[in-house]
Amino acid sequence: MTVTSPKTETAPPSAPPGLRTGTLGTSDIAFFVISAAAPLTVMAGVAPIAISLGGVGAPAGYLLAGITLAVFAIGFTAMSRHVTGGGAFYSYIAQGLGKPAGIGAALLAMVGYNGMEIGVYGLLGSATQDTVHSLFGADVPWLPVSLVGLVLIWYGGFRSIDFGAKVLGVLLVAETGILILLAGGVLLKGGAHGLSLASFAPGNVLVPGTAAVLAFAFAAFTGFESTVIYRREARDPDRTVPRATYIAVAFLGLFYAFTVWIAIQSFGDAQVVKAAGDDPANLFFTAITTFVGGWAADLMHVFIVTSVIASLLAFHNAINRYALALADEGVLPRFIARIHPKHRSPYVAGLAQTVLGAVVVLGFWAAGADPYDQLLLWVNTPGMLGLMALQLLAALAVPFFFRRITHQEGVLRTVVAPVVATVLLAVAIGLVATHVDLFTGASPLVNWILLAVAPAVFVLGLALAWRLRRSRPETYARFGN
Structure with missing residues (x-):
């Protein structure tokens, strides 16, 4: 009798871990x-300069910037329902343009976001000092502080995304809470000389200094568009x-305008411009000491540091x-796309970004650069301009994208709002x-060198596209899809 041993079934290899959906x-x-x-950080560190340049009409500048970006968000979010990849800006632009x-x-996004983050390690060092x-x-x-910050931020990114969300929730409540405390003190005591709405009078808004205020105001919203980056990890992404x-744009626009008005x-109205010009760094600390107490000023110092840490982690x-996303596309090396099996985080990408940050920070330190005036400002500025250019390109891409597909979106969302946003964002970049x-x-x-970075990176990306099309046509064909 022949005995046939049963076949042992081999379990299929498990799929590699993905992001935590x-x-x-x-x-x-x-x-x-x-x-x-x-x-x-934006309010205590930058708003006093906006007040000194734009006068009492400065709060309106933040409202105007918020309205512009809300118009941009109309077409941006309409497109987010149709382009579902993880590439955010570059996917939208590839599909439309x-x-x-x-x-x-894509290249501009990597340089822009890295510039916005790495420069802030200089701010972390100087703010902690x-x-x-x-x-x-x-x-x-400042250097040891910045290096410790690099390690902390790496760890926050290494952990699961919900861990990062909880940390940011706590830190955001702290930093906005101290400004609300200042507002409460000022409102309860009726301000220095009574409460005034002169900040929103046309005569105080339509002044030459408003152009400078708008430049600062648009810069203060940098990064708001990153909502779509988390699409793969979101619950019901078409809605969330x-x-x-919209919540981010509305909150930032209204909160910025209200806080500057409180300051x-x-x-x-008669004294604030001189006070902001004489000592911009201490304008908010003087205000909260006067209307709340010295203990609140001490808390504000601490919360500025935690505000910087929250920005770095985000x-x-x-x-x-x-x-x-770029590693998944085949543009960056595949190993960068590895996901941690437990935390479901892109831990290799996080490590690579941390190493890059350390190299830049150490390079500025070795050159004897100032952490604020040079590391922060010189690295942040081209990053900010790069992200604003991405917003402009994304707005321009929306009507071209919707012309090529069958959809049920209205003309307001697919043509009017994107065209208006394109014009307004071009003006903002010019400012x-x-x-x-x-x-x-x-x-x-x-x-001039800092201004040239963003267009030079974009042109370099066009050259990379030409090379990919010739040498790796498969990678080029699936890019942005």
Whole structure:
């Protein structure tokens, strides 16, 4: 008798781990986006300069910037329902304007987001120096602080995305809470000389200095568009991503305008411009000391540091997901697309980004550069301009995309809003470019170099597209799809 042994079935190899899907709700995504903007840092560190240049009409500049970006979001979110890849900006641009523009946009996104994050390690070092000196009278070197920050941010990105969302939620509540505390003190005491709505009078808004205010205001929203990067990890992304985008724009626009108005009321319409010009770095600290108490000023110093950390973590997560998408496309090496089996995070992309940040930080330190005036401003500025250029290209891509597909979206969302947003964003980029010296404090030569980075990177991306089409046609064919 022949005995046939039963076949042992071999289990199919398990699929490689992917990102943790269905994890992020609307509030989680909004926390990432608003934290990237660093509201407390923007208000305490930049708004006084906007007031000194634009006068009491400065709050209206932040409202106008918010309205412009809300118009941009109309077409942007309409397209997000039809382009579902992880490439966000570059996928939209590739689908609307063609693959060469998309590859140029991909390179620009990587440089832009890295510039926005890596420069902020200089701010982390200088802000921590200021906080320690203010609270304890001690002086600490900035480099160890920045390096410790690199490790902390790497760990936050290494952990699961819901861990990062919880951390950012706590930090965002802290930084906005201290500004709300200031607002409560000013409103309860009626300001320095009563409460005034002169900030919104046309005569105070339509002044030459408003152009500079608008440049600062648009810069303050940088990173709000990163909602779509988290699409693969979102719950019901067709609803949560657009909601988070509108919440982020509305919150930032209204909160910025309200907080700047509060700062003006704390000194009075007649005195605030001089106060902001004489000592911009301490305008908010003086206001909260006067209307709340010295203990609140100490808390504000601490929360500025945590605000910077929140911004770094938010940008780090965004960069990792862009790198993951490009590795999936075959543009970056495949090993960068590895996902951690437990935390479901793009941990190799995070490690690569951290190493790049360390190299840049150490390079500026070795050159004897100032962490704020050079590492922050010189690295951030081309990053900011790069992201604004991406917004412009994405707005321009929307009507071209919808012309080529069958859809049920209205003409307002697919043509009118994107065209209006394109014009307004072009104006915004022009304002930032013509006032770039206010952002950098650098020489004309340095400013020209910084302005040239974004267009040079985009052109380099076009050259990369030409090379991919010739040498790797399969990779080129599937790019952006």
